[in-house]
Amino acid sequence: MKTPRKLVLALGLCALLMGLSIMNGCAPRERQPDDVGENASELPVMSFTWSPESECDVCHGTEELSWGDRTTTAGLHNPSVISDQFDCMTCHNDRAGLTSAHEEVIIGDKAPTRLWETEVATETCTASGCHDDEAARREATAGLTLLTDTKGTTVNPHDLPTGEGHSGFTCSSCHKGHAASEPEKFCTSCHHERVYECGTCH
Numbered sequence: 001m002k003t004p005r006k007l008v009l010a011l012g013l014c015a016l017l018m019g020l021s022i023m024n025g026c027a028p029r030e031r032q033p034d035d036v037g038e039n040a041s042e043l044p045v046m047s048f049t050w051s052p053e054s055e056c057d058v059c060h061g062t063e064e065l066s067w068g069d070r071t072t073t074a075g076l077h078n079p080s081v082i083s084d085q086f087d088c089m090t091c092h093n094d095r096a097g098l099t100s101a102h103e104e105v106i107i108g109d110k111a112p113t114r115l116w117e118t119e120v121a122t123e124t125c126t127a128s129g130c131h132d133d134e135a136a137r138r139e140a141t142a143g144l145t146l147l148t149d150t151k152g153t154t155v156n157p158h159d160l161p162t163g164e165g166h167s168g169f170t171c172s173s174c175h176k177g178h179a180a181s182e183p184e185k186f187c188t189s190c191h192h193e194r195v196y197e198c199g200t201c202h
């Protein structure tokens with residue numbers, strides 16, 4: 001049950017805030033560029049030590065909400081559908097990277113809107129027992145006409161040409177974690193005239 005834990009956390013936070021305001025006469029705030037110099041150490045900075053067991057949803061509300069949105073990859077992996085063992089850490093399994101990303105986080109910091117230091121690797125999706133059958137993947141989207149350019153060329157997203165221009169693609173190039181997936185937009189970010197060929201116009 002999430003709600004009681006959240007409540008306990010919120011109450012704990014309130015108690016902490018009250019304690020701090022009695023001692024310092026002001027509420028904690030975000031780090032400011034001028035938080036250096038002799039007064040800096042007197043500011044009530046609430047530190048936070050990340051662990052895989054932290055309550056992610058307290059700070060990452062947008063991502064938590066996406067569990068309920070089936071246009072997102074997280075929504076398609078909602079624990080109630082997949083397995084109740086499935087959680088944020090199943091996809092975000094770079095623990096060392098996440099520990100480092102949260103190192104300087106203090107309560108009240110803005111959560112990021114994209115990944116900067118970690119990634120959700122293709123190998124995470126293709127782990128044994130998950131999406132490990134490449135042929136089945138190719139087959140599943142063989143008849144898909146979603147990716148058709150203005151010249152009528154249709155491409156199977158799971159069977160893309162493997163030229164240099166396509167190196168470094170991952171599953172999440174197309175399958176967004178917490179927003180609707182828009183594979184066409186991904187293609188036109190390079191195939192800017194919505195033509196899947198280069199070198200025909202210039």
Ligand code: HEC
Pocket residue numbers: 048050051052053054055056057058059060088089092098101102105106107108109110111112114115116117118119
């Ligand atoms: C106290 C608030 C807080 C909690 C709790 C928290 N995070 Fe974060 N998280 C942040 C902030 C702030 C950042 C941005 C750090 C930065 O940019 O330096 C961040 C960054 C991230 C990132 C981006 C890493 C990258 O590649 O740049 C991921 C993924 C993430 N958190 C996942 C999690 C998961 C999973 C949990 C729970 C196990 C969790 N967070 C718990 C505040 C929190």
Ligand code: HEC
Pocket residue numbers: 147155157160161162163164165166183186187188189190191196197198
């Ligand atoms: C990062 C840039 C980039 C993205 C994103 C991209 N492509 Fe490409 N694509 C290229 C480049 C550059 C080439 C030229 C050949 C090469 O270097 O691989 C190419 C070649 C192709 C070709 C072969 C064209 C030929 O001449 O036969 C097809 C088909 C194609 N892309 C389809 C797609 C589709 C569909 C998507 C979206 C799922 C996509 N590409 C996304 C850069 C990109």
Ligand code: HEC
Pocket residue numbers: 122125126131137140141144146157158160169170171172173174175181183
């Ligand atoms: C070039 C874009 C692109 C890439 C890269 C991509 N996919 Fe897809 N995938 C799609 C599209 C488009 C669909 C069909 C529409 C949908 O279900 O979102 C799809 C559908 C799927 C489905 C559902 C298939 C079904 O049975 O209906 C699975 C599972 C999947 N992808 C897994 C993966 C995995 C795992 C990877 C990485 C190894 C991957 N995809 C890489 C675009 C992509």
Ligand code: HEC
Pocket residue numbers: 056057060063064073074077087088089090091092111112113114115120172175176177178179
């Ligand atoms: C099904 C896999 C999956 C699950 C489950 C998942 N994520 Fe993500 N997450 C991703 C992918 C993929 C990205 C990369 C962003 C993108 O390009 O869509 C991402 C991006 C993020 C980011 C960067 C900001 C953003 O929204 O793009 C944060 C923070 C984050 N996830 C936190 C979480 C938290 C917290 C949970 C649990 C509530 C969670 N994720 C569950 C796959 C997942």
Ligand code: HEC
Pocket residue numbers: 190191192193195196197198199200201202
């Ligand atoms: C249908 C014709 C057409 C195709 C196919 C095409 N381009 Fe272009 N490209 C143009 C035109 C027209 C311009 C000039 C547009 C402008 O200045 O806005 C251009 C400009 C560019 C530029 C220069 C942009 C700049 O700001 O200077 C780059 C780089 C480029 N294209 C890369 C590519 C790549 C990579 C591909 C294949 C993925 C590609 N083009 C396929 C028509 C095309």
